[in-house]
Amino acid sequence: MSNQIYDIIIIGAGPIGIACAIEAKKNNLTYLVIEKGCLVNSLYNYPINMTFFSTSEKLEIGEMPFVTTNPKPKRAEALEYYRRVHNKFNINSQLFETVLSCKKHKGIFTVITSKKEYQAKNVIVSTGFYDCPISLNIPGENLPKVSHYYNDPHYYANQHVIVVGASNSSIDAALETYRKGAKVTLVIRSNEISPRVKYWVKPDIENRIAEGEIDVYYHSNLMEIQEESATIKTPNGIITIPNDFVLALTGYKPNFKLLESFGIELDYKNAMIPSYNPNTMESNIPNMYLAGVVCGGLNTHQWFIENSRIHANLIIQNIISNDLS
Ligand SMILES: Cc1cc2nc3c(=O)[nH]c(=O)nc-3n(C[C@H](O)[C@H](O)[C@H](O)COP(=O)(O)OP(=O)(O)OC[C@H]3O[C@@H](n4cnc5c(N)ncnc54)[C@H](O)[C@@H]3O)c2cc1C
Known part of the structure; x- marks a missing residue:
């Protein structure tokens, strides 16, 4: 000292x-x-x-x-x-x-x-x-394919990617990885893309969803992450989809x-x-x-x-x- x-x-x-x-x-x-x-x-x-x-x-x-x-x-x-x-x-x-x-x-x-x-x-x-990321507290969250931070879209090219969240970070990650060829699924707790999403980005994600280019599950929560899949609780029941990476951008x-x-x-x-x-x-x-x-x-x-x-x-x-x- x-x-x-x-x-x-x-x-x-x-x-x-x-x-x-x-x-x-x-x-x-x-x-x-x-x-x-x-x-x-x-x-x-x-x-x-x-x-x-x-x-x-x-x-x-x-x-x-x-x-x-x-x-x-x-x-x-x-x-x-x-x-x-x-x-x-x-x-x-x-x-x-x-x-x-x-x-x-x-x-x-x-x-x-x-x-x-x-x-x-x-x-x-x-x-x-x-x-300090806010955890999902679900089984499989500690798998190496799960991250609370997103960096470079190229990494996810041609992979099945789940993006959790509806805020700016999630929407940027969904759009960027989609444009590098990822098969993107958004899992969103509420019924909408956050109104806080940058005004010049919001129409882009809404159009990608409307065109069926990015999948979205509203009122839904990720329940469990497995090595090659992930299980989502949706209003229409529990589904399991193929998955390579999860970007849990939950704040x-x-x-x-x-x-x-x-x-x-x-x-x-x-x-x-x-x-x-x-x-x-x-x-x-x-x-x-x-x-x-x-x-x-x-x-x-x-x-x-x-x-x-x-x-x-x-x-x-x-x-x-x-x-x-
Ligand atoms: C994706 C994103 C986009 C954003 N965009 C904008 C924007 O457009 N405009 C805007 O105004 N704001 C924006 N924000 C909010 C704001 O810019 C950031 O949160 C900003 O970094 C806040 O500055 P800060 O100095 O308070 O905290 P930080 O930049 O987070 O700095 C805190 C620092 O403390 C260090 N630290 C933590 N614990 C310790 C420790 N124990 N010992 C030593 N060092 C420690 C950290 O490493 C870090 O460098 C954005 C935030 C995010 C996450």
């Missing part, structure tokens, strides 16, 4: 963690960002062809222009942008180092990682939600265990929303702040980069005013 006590330790180098670091730097506070994976790890793990629903200026941080030739940037452009911004501000970050615990004693936090121990007066938790959730181990209270009656003051983003633990999409608990549609990048300013201003008082 070094003797340095940082003003702030920021957990997670996603867009919002980096935005917090930029604000800290601009205000001459000492800080360190600790990230378990690569820089903007969640974005790195998004599907290779993913297009953001936001226009590029709404994804900007640190007042750095995000220049793209199309209004909606692609994953690769976002990786390039956030890396350039991170490096331009010479952000002090440790990558591939996981925060395991964080305890406060006599006004100082000790943050223990997979590599070291650090101390800080303030901690910002900006850990997102993309690390993600923040790492609640980690948050609770820090002492952050979760609202069990309201989507496990972590406790924080919306004016300052300070959690129930004084000097521990929440930033970015982690704030939504299970409501992962509540916060995006667009509307949570303001957390950086709220938090740093609060830290400065606490220091002055």
